[in-house]
Amino acid sequence: MGNDVKQAQDYFRNGLYCSQAVLMTFCERYGLDKDTAFKISCGLNSGARCADICGAASGAILVIGLKHGGSKEICNAKTEEFLRSFKDKTSGILCRDILGCDISTEEGRDKAKREGLFGTVCVSAVAGAAKALDELGY
Template sequence: MSRIDEAVQLFEGNYLCSQAVFTVFSEEFGLSKEDAFKIGACFGSGMRQAEVCGACTGALMALGLKYGDNKEKCNEVSDRFFEEFKKENTSFICRDLLGCDISTPEGVKSALEKNLFKEFCPKMVASAVEITEKIMDE
């Protein structure tokens, strides 16, 4: 199974976007999936504030596993990730992507009514994994 498919499956299986993206890279860098799930647990839904998309946060954590010992490289790959994600998806801010603020009860209700968590968010998870793989493979 590809990382993209695995991440989407994890997300659809009730893990957060941040957990789904981060976890599919974790074992390659010596971090167990169980620990990756725990680390990513507070970063979903734009850090619970509808800020930076949790799929992006998970991707940055994965990039940190690979490049974390080099600050300049971390800055470079982080900037590149955000540039690519924004180019593909118009934004990397959760509330802008969803068109509602899921840090509020009204926003969650709107997202549920529009089926965004099932129809839109998996696309963001897939996009984040794809961009992360591309950066790591270069």
């Protein structure tokens, strides 16, 4: 396991949100301090709180923006490349598809907690996002 993957997983296991764990693993190499990364990625967890795009993927897309944000074309192409790689490593792009439940609902959150999905599936998604970024040269 690469250092970035381990670091992202450690951040997540120690209480950071998925989006924060991924962004904070990579942010300093692109000139963003960890405190700011922590703050700007906070609301992206749990699929932006509506079980939509996975927070780990959103955190990674912020990393891509840090590196390629000066060019819409490059940033968009790199984001698409990342999402293909991420989808290959998980069971989708949307939080609800990856988890198999909609955590924007009380029922879905209860299921995720009861089945330990945050500690298994989400840890794997965080690892998948970090690994995809590593493989793509971030």
